[in-house]
Amino acid sequence: MKRLLPILALSTLFLAGSALADDAQAIRQRLAEWTTAFNTGDKATACDLFSKTLVSDYRGQGEAGYAARCALITRALDDKARRFRYAADIKEVIVSGDLAVVRLTWTLTIEPGGAKSVEPGLDVFAREPDGKWRIIRYMAYEE
Numbered sequence: 001m002k003r004l005l006p007i008l009a010l011s012t013l014f015l016a017g018s019a020l021a022d023d024a025q026a027i028r029q030r031l032a033e034w035t036t037a038f039n040t041g042d043k044a045t046a047c048d049l050f051s052k053t054l055v056s057d058y059r060g061q062g063e064a065g066y067a068a069r070c071a072l073i074t075r076a077l078d079d080k081a082r083r084f085r086y087a088a089d090i091k092e093v094i095v096s097g098d099l100a101v102v103r104l105t106w107t108l109t110i111e112p113g114g115a116k117s118v119e120p121g122l123d124v125f126a127r128e129p130d131g132k133w134r135i136i137r138y139m140a141y142e143e
Contacts, residue, residue: 024093027100027125027133031088039085041077043070051126051134059141083111098127106140118143 030049037045047070050056054066064072076084091103101124108117121140125133 020095023095051136085109100125
């Protein structure tokens with residue numbers, strides 16, 4: 001039995017590492033789904049990335065919760081004069097239990113005209129009771 005203990009300990013570490021990698025991939029997938037939803041005008045799916053307990057801080061806009069951020073997404077997607085498209089560059093995903101931190105940069109392109117906004121940020125995700133990872137806090141700014 002003493003010989004098996006190190007093997008069991010290593011297998012437990014491997015399984016924990018595997019679960020963290022799976023969670024990081026699930027978060028990356030949620031961000032990819034959000035990007036597709038936003039870029040195709042799917043407001044419900046775009047808003048679903050955010051927790052109802054969201055507290056966000058975007059430089060120049062101040063703090064806002066879920067309702068305000070979802071209303072902003074809705075206004076952008078309903079704008080008939082302009083089209084907004086996002087692309088994400090995920091720098092890292094750090095998972096610890098039911099919390100995760102994502103360091104990323106969003107690039108927003110606005111048509112017509114091709115104006116670009118580069119927006120580095122930090123998102124804090126939580127695994128909510130339904131099993132989905134959602135953003136509970138984020139800070140971002142435009143370069």
